[in-house]
Amino acid sequence: MTSVLETTAAVTARAPAKVNLELGVGPLRDDGYHTLSTVYQAVGVHDDVTAAIADEWGVSVRGRDAELVPTDESNLALRAARLLAERAGDVEPVHLTIHKGIPVAGGMAGGSADAAAALIACDALWGSGLGKDELEPLAAQLGADVPFLLHGGTAVGSGRGELISPVLARGTYHWVFVPTDSEGLSTPQVYRTFDELNAAREIDEPRPSPDMMAALRNGDAEALAAVLSNDLQPAAILLQPRIDEIIESAMGFGALAAIVSGSGPTVALLADGQEGAIDLSVALAASRTAEDILRASGPVAGAHVIPAPRLT
Numbered sequence: 001m002t003s004v005l006e007t008t009a010a011v012t013a014r015a016p017a018k019v020n021l022e023l024g025v026g027p028l029r030d031d032g033y034h035t036l037s038t039v040y041q042a043v044g045v046h047d048d049v050t051a052a053i054a055d056e057w058g059v060s061v062r063g064r065d066a067e068l069v070p071t072d073e074s075n076l077a078l079r080a081a082r083l084l085a086e087r088a089g090d091v092e093p094v095h096l097t098i099h100k101g102i103p104v105a106g107g108m109a110g111g112s113a114d115a116a117a118a119l120i121a122c123d124a125l126w127g128s129g130l131g132k133d134e135l136e137p138l139a140a141q142l143g144a145d146v147p148f149l150l151h152g153g154t155a156v157g158s159g160r161g162e163l164i165s166p167v168l169a170r171g172t173y174h175w176v177f178v179p180t181d182s183e184g185l186s187t188p189q190v191y192r193t194f195d196e197l198n199a200a201r202e203i204d205e206p207r208p209s210p211d212m213m214a215a216l217r218n219g220d221a222e223a224l225a226a227v228l229s230n231d232l233q234p235a236a237i238l239l240q241p242r243i244d245e246i247i248e249s250a251m252g253f254g255a256l257a258a259i260v261s262g263s264g265p266t267v268a269l270l271a272d273g274q275e276g277a278i279d280l281s282v283a284l285a286a287s288r289t290a291e292d293i294l295r296a297s298g299p300v301a302g303a304h305v306i307p308a309p310r311l312t
């Protein structure tokens with residue numbers, strides 16, 4: 001028979017990646033962040049984080065790009081667990097095991113997903129019972145994208161991206177993601193390049209576009225394709241010119257739209273339905289435009305507890 005200790009000694013939570021359907025970047029603030037107006041969508045590429053009671057704090061990483069993820073105190077999932085421990089008080093140390101499916105440094109918020117999953121897993125494991133609403137301020141301290149990954153779905157992000165309000169979005173969208181560089185791009189570097197490219201002009205406060213809201217309300221992929229936008233795209237392409245070649249090829253293979261995901265370098269392709277996504281991936285692979293291709297649909301749920309960890 002399973003003892004109570006065994007059933008409560010480990011909890012696994014799963015968190016999704018995100019794509020920014022719209023990423024409006026405003027002026028640089030005094031705290032080093034830019035004002036944002038963004039529309040996030042959570043997509044079905046996931047990381048799982050298992051939190052287990054242990055003698056000492058620690059983290060190990062397996063799965064996709066595992067060797068690129070730090071296992072010291074800078075690991076974002078471990079920082080999340082420690083932050084929640086400070087808030088909850090008097091909890092036992094945990095060892096976190098991260099199973100990565102999200103490309104590292106790809107602009108799909110992999111580290112932020114791990115932080116969101118660690119908050120949910122530890123909250124359940126320790127029985128601190130904060131729930132998503134009370135975890136949200138902790139999430140915001142860990143990174144601008146982390147609150148969205150707690151909630152998932154489709155949502156507007158304002159402030160520096162951490163203030164989330166849900167959006168009425170109908171339908172399911174089919175995406176193909178092409179990570180273009182195994183080393184990824186650094187988010188601060190992309191924002192710095194954005195500043196350099198825009199140094200000569202006054203930058204307005206960004207706002208959600210009414211056309212984007214209408215496309216999402218109607219569940220219309222073609223209308224959505226016409227309004228996808230990312231102010232960081234020119235900076236990402238300058239740092240990683242291969243992005244442009246992939247965008248051009250993908251449009252030739254029938255993508256409804258091609259856009260840089262967040263700070264890049266992953267290219268997000270919006271496909272015409274599930275079959276369109278399969279055809280697009282086949283064309284990209286057959287033409288050797290891309291070797292590494294991920295297919296996913298969105299929106300999906302934010303971080304949540306799942307029954308058992310992945311074993312491979």
Ligand SMILES: C[C@](O)(CO)[C@H](O)COP(=O)(O)OP(=O)(O)OC[C@H]1O[C@@H](n2ccc(N)nc2=O)[C@H](O)[C@@H]1O
Pocket residue numbers: 020023032033034035036038107109112142143144145146159160161187188191262263
């Ligand atoms: C590119 C996006 O993924 C789009 O959603 C986010 O803006 C980045 O979110 P994130 O990785 O969670 O960002 P953080 O870890 O909070 O910040 C990393 C760095 O990105 C830059 N940064 C981030 C968010 C923001 N609104 N303005 C910024 O200038 C800052 O240099 C910051 O030091």
Ligand SMILES: Nc1ncnc2c1ncn2[C@@H]1O[C@H](COP(=O)(O)OP(=O)(O)OP(=O)(O)O)[C@@H](O)[C@H]1O
Pocket residue numbers: 068069070074075076077098103104105106107108109110111112114115145185187262263264
């Ligand atoms: N748990 C983690 N998973 C991935 N990267 C982590 C983690 N903890 C710390 N990092 C560090 O964060 C850096 C950014 O990785 P991440 O995968 O979050 O990038 P990203 O997807 O481009 O982020 P974003 O889209 O939020 O800007 C990595 O280079 C890595 O050194």
